[in-house]
Amino acid sequence: MQLNTYLVANFRIMQTAFLPYRSSQVHYCWFGTGQKLILCLHGYGESAESFQFLGKYIGADYTLIAIDFPFHGKTEWNEGLQFSVADLIAIVQALHLKHCDGTQRITLLGYSMGGRVALQLLQSLSTKIEKTVLLAPDGLKVNFWYWLATQTYIGNRLFAFTMKHPGWFFYLLQTGSKLKLINQSILKFTRYYINDTTVRRLLYERWTCMRAIRPNLTSIKKLIRAHALPIRLLYGKYDRIIRHERGEIFRKGIESFCTLHIIQTGHQVLQEKQVNEIIQLIES
Known part of the structure; x- marks a missing residue:
């Protein structure tokens, strides 16, 4: 196991390590x-470091x-574009x-995509779960385009x-924006994630790899x-990506x-500026 440690602002130690899994190395952090x-x-x-604060x-x-999920952070995922519920549970x-x-x-x-993963774990390991805190979570509504793509x-x-070859899709987005079929927040969000070759490759790998994580809300x-x-x-009032109505x-x-x-x-x-709200939900 590879291990690194470093001090956070109040001198508590955050540690990082790799968990061997099949032919992969799953990176994670802990406090x-x-x-x-x-x-x-x-x-x-x-990545896992998003929770460092x-x-x-x-x-x-x-x-x-x-x-760190497959194709995120420092995880070295060598199982192709396959990440099953069984893999998630085993890790x-x-x-x-x-x-x-x-x-x-x-x-x-x-948080966000991690909310969908949390819902899947709640469904699969319900007797081992104490509480579930979801921050602007994905997974509470099936997005048609995500379903179609994965x-x-x-x-x-x-x-x-x-x-x-994203040219035709850019044209479609621009047309939808002009016709007011797509709001500006989603347009900017989508452009950000397909405007670069590496970002587009990662989008394909990440979405495809995570396609088996499909929580059943009725069962949950x-x-x-x-x-x-x-x-x-917990939702943001001005979130146009994942709305609190879900x-x-x-x-x-x-x-x-x-x-x-x-x-x-x-x-x-x-x-970090929302830390009081987050911790209150964890402890309530």
Whole structure:
């Protein structure tokens, strides 16, 4: 195991390591040695280090583990464009055993794409979950274009072609913007992610690799009710990418277990300036 350590602002140690898995090396970070375990799941294009600031504020009774997903951060993923639910569970269970004794229940903290991963873990490991905190989470609504690009053969081939030859797609975006069919936030967001050859390649690899992570919301809501599992949702009021209305719809039927909070920000909910709200949801 490769290991590096460095000091964060308040002299607590953040440690990083690689977990061998099959022919890959999964990179992750952790803080603390407390009995309460928080598993942190980052957003698209981010990494485990997105949660670094929490180490300055989280209580001493917590252990915080953050994973780099395939094709993100420093993870060396050598299993092709395959990342199954079984892979996800095996990695989480290995880290659970390594840093705890495998018996502690886990608090899931997922941001954006990591919210979808958290929902999948909630569905698959419900008896091991203490609480789920979702920050502007993906996964509460099936995006048609994501479904088409990752769940259908023809759509995935078109996706691959477009990432190599994006001209026609740029034209389509511009036309949709002129006709007011696409809002400016989504237009800017999309342009950012397809305006560079390397960024487009990573988009294809990341989306395709994560395609098996498809939580079933009906099953999840049944598990929430059956096990009385707390769910905390946090959204940005001005988020045009993932709207808080999705959370309101998800809450229907599980209001006793699921709370929804809206703060004065956009999609970037996972920031140090929001740390008080985040920690309050973890501890509530």
